[in-house]
Amino acid sequence: MSEVIPKLFRINTGSCNGCDVEFVATAFVDKFQLETLGVELVNDVKDANLLVITGPLTARSESFLKNTLTKLKKPFVVVGIGTCSVSCGIFRDSYAINGPIDKFVEVDVNVAGCPPRPQSIAEGIAKGIKVLEQKMNGEATPKAIDTIFKDFSAPDSFRGRMSLNEENCTACRTCEIVCPSNAIEISSTGDGWFVHKIWHNSCCFCGNCAYFCPTGAIFSTNSFDTAKLQSEKFSDVNVGYIDYKKCSSCGDRYMPPSKGLLSKAYTHDDVTKLNEKICPKCRKEANFKRMYA
Amino acid sequence: MKIEEFNNAIKSKISSGYELKEDKDSYGNASAWIILSNKRDSESVAKAVKAYKGRCIVATAYKNIDGTHTVIYHFDIEGLIINLQLETEDQSIFSITPILPSANWAEREIREMYGVEPIGHPDKDRLFLDYSLAKGVLNEYISLSKMQLGVSETDVLWENVNKEVKQ
Numbered sequence: 001m002s003e004v005i006p007k008l009f010r011i012n013t014g015s016c017n018g019c020d021v022e023f024v025a026t027a028f029v030d031k032f033q034l035e036t037l038g039v040e041l042v043n044d045v046k047d048a049n050l051l052v053i054t055g056p057l058t059a060r061s062e063s064f065l066k067n068t069l070t071k072l073k074k075p076f077v078v079v080g081i082g083t084c085s086v087s088c089g090i091f092r093d094s095y096a097i098n099g100p101i102d103k104f105v106e107v108d109v110n111v112a113g114c115p116p117r118p119q120s121i122a123e124g125i126a127k128g129i130k131v132l133e134q135k136m137n138g139e140a141t142p143k144a145i146d147t148i149f150k151d152f153s154a155p156d157s158f159r160g161r162m163s164l165n166e167e168n169c170t171a172c173r174t175c176e177i178v179c180p181s182n183a184i185e186i187s188s189t190g191d192g193w194f195v196h197k198i199w200h201n202s203c204c205f206c207g208n209c210a211y212f213c214p215t216g217a218i219f220s221t222n223s224f225d226t227a228k229l230q231s232e233k234f235s236d237v238n239v240g241y242i243d244y245k246k247c248s249s250c251g252d253r254y255m256p257p258s259k260g261l262l263s264k265a266y267t268h269d270d271v272t273k274l275n276e277k278i279c280p281k282c283r284k285e286a287n288f289k290r291m292y293a
Numbered sequence: 294m295k296i297e298e299f300n301n302a303i304k305s306k307i308s309s310g311y312e313l314k315e316d317k318d319s320y321g322n323a324s325a326w327i328i329l330s331n332k333r334d335s336e337s338v339a340k341a342v343k344a345y346k347g348r349c350i351v352a353t354a355y356k357n358i359d360g361t362h363t364v365i366y367h368f369d370i371e372g373l374i375i376n377l378q379l380e381t382e383d384q385s386i387f388s389i390t391p392i393l394p395s396a397n398w399a400e401r402e403i404r405e406m407y408g409v410e411p412i413g414h415p416d417k418d419r420l421f422l423d424y425s426l427a428k429g430v431l432n433e434y435i436s437l438s439k440m441q442l443g444v445s446e447t448d449v450l451w452e453n454v455n456k457e458v459k460q
């Protein structure tokens with residue numbers, strides 16, 4: 001196995017600069033350990049074998065990226081930093097956006113985050129170097145690489161990858177509508193389930209969904225493990241299943257009130273039980289009969 | 294600078310009439326609105342602003358439902374804000390940049406974002422918008438609800454996600 005010296009060149013394709021600032025922090029602050037990877041920053045793309053790209057690829061920057069790519073010598077790896085580079089994030093569908101970058105270049109590693117934490121950036125570069133070693137030795141890119149730096153937990157107040165507590169979710173779709181980066185999709189299976197998907201590579205970690213969720217079902221974790229291989233780009237999704245219950249009396253489907261809401265309204269568990277098996281219509285009828293029949 | 298003084302300066306210069314409105318912000322800062330009947334008169338107002346050593350801060354434009362455009366220049370003379378409003382039916386205005394160079398970028402921005410041509414503007418080049426995009430990008434109406442749920446009719450990226458994620 002030959003020794004690989006990663007030579008890093010960075011190109012900004014219309015990033016807001018947030019990612020670039022985090023990248024600079026990653027590169028120059030010792031604790032993020034970029035140095036331990038033996039990375040050399042080069043200022044001519046001709047010398048590079050590790051291309052780092054930030055930004056959603058604006059129309060203006062397309063020619064710059066294309067021009068840069070013609071000068072790169074194989075083998076090289078491409079690491080996209082920031083949700084913008086992976087899926088255009090909050091800028092997706094804008095008239096001036098031609099990205100994401102993988103339309104124009106074969107990307108190897110994606111680091112989601114808006115911007116990502118330096119730990120994730122370092123992890124993404126470390127994974128990129130692994131892929132580079134393999135390319136240089138003529139091996140195929142693996143389907144997954146173990147995490148290299150391990151610790152991705154952010155401070156408690158930090159918004160990391162979003163997660164869902166299915167028990168509390170009523171598939172009301174509020175989160176889907178308030179999400180500025182179109183990272184949430186709620187669909188129905190047609191046979192009694194709603195599927196709630198959070199696509200981490202599109203999320204900008206704004207916390208809007210958690211703020212507006214009426215039941216507190218969606219929440220941010222403090223994990224920032226977002227450096228993933230390109231093969232995981234579309235599968236890094238948090239999937240939740242929400243039971244669209246069948247009424248034991250009339251057989252119609254109904255959405256039971258969420259445990260989260262009930263626990264806010266009632267202090268006793270037995271109220272929750274009343275709602276367990278029948279739809280609101282049948283419950284009203286049953287109550288009416290019980291009182292007046 | 295007093296609104297009255299400025300009004301006296303432009304009164305005789307404006308040929309087609311105008312409406313003057315006075316306004317105050319929550320801090321008590323005065324501002325004036327000059328609403329022109331004929332867009333041609335913008336040059337006279339610009340000349341008056343220049344004579345008082347004022348500047349163009351920025352300009353605003355929008356497309357009306359009937360397809361016409363409203364353009365508003367925002368001037369500053371010693372802290373007094375003067376908003377000059379004019380209408381155009383044919384997507385053109387008379388550039389005031391030859392009189393007030395500070396209007397240069399604002400007019401170029403209106404040209405590329407709304408396709409409203411500032412006639413007589415010294416600079417024909419684009420300001421921000423890439424040449425691959427047609428000018429007038431902000432003329433398109435996109436409803437808020439459509440925007441919130443993504444404007445693309447087919448969201449290719451989500452289709453890929455749904456291929457990977459089994460239901």
Ligand code: SF4
Nearest residue numbers: 016018019082084114
């Ligand atoms: S991912 Fe976020 S921080 Fe990074 S360039 Fe895009 S908008 Fe800026």
Ligand code: SF4
Nearest residue numbers: 169170172173175213
């Ligand atoms: S996570 Fe919250 S906001 Fe989103 S669908 Fe579920 S209950 Fe509604």
Ligand code: SF4
Nearest residue numbers: 179203204206207209
């Ligand atoms: S935090 Fe929630 S609302 Fe914000 S981008 Fe992520 S999924 Fe969307």
